[in-house]
Structures are given as C-alpha cells and as structure tokens.
Amino acid sequence: MAKINTVIFDFDGTIMxxxxxxxxSWQHTFRTIEGKERPVESIIATFGEPLYVTMEKMFPEIPVEEAVEIYRSYLRENFNEMIEPFPGxxxxxxxxxxxxxxxxxVTSRxxxxxxxxxxxFGLAPYIDCLVTCxxxxxxxxHPEPLNIALNKLCSRNxxxxxxxDTMFDILCAKNAGVKSVLVGWQVAVSKDEIEGPNGPDYIIEKPEDLFEIISTKE
Incomplete structure (x- = not known):
C-alpha cells in the first residue's frame, strides 16, 4: 500500500x-404517517443511504418532501441533545x-x-474538507462524494x-479506488458482507488501531 497522507471520515455511525x-426520528415519521412504529431492524438497514432515497422507498404513496419534513422537524429539534461522539x-x-x-x-447527511x-464537539477545525449530500x-x-473531497484536498486516491460504518461507505471507497476501513462499533454490516467480495480492506476495533494501518509505508 502506498504511504497514506489523507484520511476521510464518515460522520453518522463512525465519528458520531x-x-x-x-x-x-424515523419512528416519529412512521407514527405520523402510518399510525404505528416499524421494527428497529428495518431502520438500521437504511443507515448510510441518502434520506430522500429511503423516503421514496418507505412512503411511495405521499410526496417525498412531506415525509422528509416530518422526519427533519423532529431531528432538528432533538439533534444536538441526542448525539455524542463514539469513545476515542x-x-x-x-x-x-x-x-x-x-x-x-464525506457524509450523506x-x-x-x-x-x-x-x-x-470542537471538531470543525480538524476537518480540512467537508462534503455533504x-x-x-x-x-x-457512488464514488462522486469521495472524489470531490479528494479533488479539493489535492489528494491521490x-x-x-x-x-x-456501512456498506455504502465501503463500496464508495472501493468504487473510488480508495482503501476502506470498517469501524468495529458499526451496527449495519453483516458478517457475510464483511467476508464477501466487497468487504472492507481493514477493520478496526478501537479508534487508535487506525495508526497501525496508515503508518504503513510503500
């Protein structure tokens, strides 16, 4: 592996x-539109997917903007109070x-x-480039979000x-020709996906394990 000089992070489920x-927010949306909640597993399965894409699948019978606003109104009201960084x-x-x-x-948020x-959490000064949805x-x-970040950073893939923390991240990296790291605290990737042909290049169980990977020289 070439000497690494650029580290790209996902946000939800990785840093935060x-x-x-x-x-x-999803359960609030389900209650509002359908009158009942759905299994948590069905929500976790969407982690990493752009919200509009998921909403169109979940609620094909109503305008997507309406469903998105129900979701985001709850999220905006509660976001800062209900998030915390993963340890380390x-x-x-x-x-x-x-x-x-x-x-x-690079995030779909x-x-x-x-x-x-x-x-x-004081992280903004430590991120050179932010690419959101x-x-x-x-x-x-699709590799576009990652490639946009690398172009802005003048970094080679x-x-x-x-x-x-999701297969969306792992496949984005693979499609861009970038090495991928799956974080061990993820909840959305199955053992079969990890061991499959599109699985991650590396898995870290603790944040500091990353340094063993990026310190590798060509």
Missing part, C-alpha cells in the same frame, strides 16, 4: 453516535490532523446538522483511506 436520534473518535480526528495528515469528512455536530448529485455508494 447518531443512532438514537435517527431511530427516533474526537481524539483520533484531532491526532490525525495534528500529525499532518489531510482530513476530510445534510450540511447544517453535520456542521452542528462538528462544532458542538448538499454538495453532490450522486451519493454513496491511492494515498487515501476512508473510515465508515
């Missing part, structure tokens, strides 16, 4: 534990930047709540690595 607010991730992002790696964040989360026409697993 947004599981609670996302699940509760704030320190990891800070240390990666302090070690002079270029850093990026909208920009406003992503920035809120970064600013709340507002910035792209195509979304993970072969010298970059991406951390994520």
């Amino acid at each position: 534990n947004t599981n609670d607010v996302v699940i509760k 991730m704030v320190e990891l992002v800070q240390k990666v930047k302090e070690m002079d790696y270029k850093t990026g964040l 909208v920009g406003d709540t992503t920035r809120q989360g970064l600013e709340k 507002d910035d792209t026409d195509k979304h993970k697993p 072969s010298e970059s690595i991406m951390l994520g």
Whole structure:
C-alpha cells in the first residue's frame, strides 16, 4: 500500500453516535404517517443511504418532501441533545490532523446538522474538507462524494483511506479506488458482507488501531 497522507471520515455511525436520534426520528415519521412504529431492524438497514432515497422507498404513496419534513422537524429539534461522539473518535480526528495528515469528512447527511455536530464537539477545525449530500448529485455508494473531497484536498486516491460504518461507505471507497476501513462499533454490516467480495480492506476495533494501518509505508 502506498504511504497514506489523507484520511476521510464518515460522520453518522463512525465519528458520531447518531443512532438514537435517527431511530427516533424515523419512528416519529412512521407514527405520523402510518399510525404505528416499524421494527428497529428495518431502520438500521437504511443507515448510510441518502434520506430522500429511503423516503421514496418507505412512503411511495405521499410526496417525498412531506415525509422528509416530518422526519427533519423532529431531528432538528432533538439533534444536538441526542448525539455524542463514539469513545476515542474526537481524539483520533484531532491526532490525525495534528500529525499532518489531510482530513476530510464525506457524509450523506445534510450540511447544517453535520456542521452542528462538528462544532458542538470542537471538531470543525480538524476537518480540512467537508462534503455533504448538499454538495453532490450522486451519493454513496457512488464514488462522486469521495472524489470531490479528494479533488479539493489535492489528494491521490491511492494515498487515501476512508473510515465508515456501512456498506455504502465501503463500496464508495472501493468504487473510488480508495482503501476502506470498517469501524468495529458499526451496527449495519453483516458478517457475510464483511467476508464477501466487497468487504472492507481493514477493520478496526478501537479508534487508535487506525495508526497501525496508515503508518504503513510503500
């Protein structure tokens, strides 16, 4: 592997534990539209997918903008109070930047709540480039969001690595020719997917395990 000089992070499920607010926003949406909640497993299966895409699948009978607004109204009201970084991730992002790696964040989340989360926990100064779903026409697993970040950072794909928690992240990296790292605290990727032909290049169980990977020289 070429010497890594660029580290790209996903947001939800990788840096930030947004599981609670996302699940509760979905259940609020289901209750409002259908009058009842759905199994949590059906929500987890959508983690990493752009919201509009999921909404069109979940509620084909109503305008997607209406469903999205129900979801986002609950999320906006509760986001800051219900999120927290995964243990060690704030320190990891800070240390990666302090070690002079270029850093990026590529997410299918909208920009406003992503920035809120970064600013709340003091991470914004440590991210050189932010690409959200507002910035792209195509979304993970398409490589466009990742390639936009790498172009802005003037980074080569072969010298970059991406951390994520879903197959959308892993496939985005693979489609861009970037090495992928699956975080061990993820809840959305099955053993079969991990061991399959499109599985991640690496898995880390603790944030600091990343340094064993990116310190590898060509």
